[in-house]
Amino acid sequence: MADPERDFGMVYDKQGYVQILHSTFFDVDPDTDHTIEGYVARILDTLVDAIEEQLGVLQWRIALDPQ
Template sequence: MADPEWDFGIVYDDQGLIQILQSPFFDVDPEVDRTVEEYVARILDTVVMAVEDQLGTVEWRLVTGPQ
């Protein structure tokens, strides 16, 4: 398993998937993230990659009303 201090604050599980909730990379850092837009810009690519890796084979369905 990667050391988060040396891997840009990203924690991986035993299957090599990014653990978003446990990774310090996704924590808000007021010294770097001065606005919500800066925070989202910093983490967006990594979050998208993690979701695609972990849920890429899941079929998604958008529901706009009660079923």
């Protein structure tokens, strides 16, 4: 099991993907996140990378006529 303190607050699942909801990296820290904009700026790149990593393995299909 990874150590969140050593891994900058990141928690990983068995496949090695970041568990966004369990990672303390994404928690608001009043000592460093003085504004909402600052918080979003701090987490945005990491959050986008984590989402793309997890959704990149899915195949998307657009259905015009739901069945």
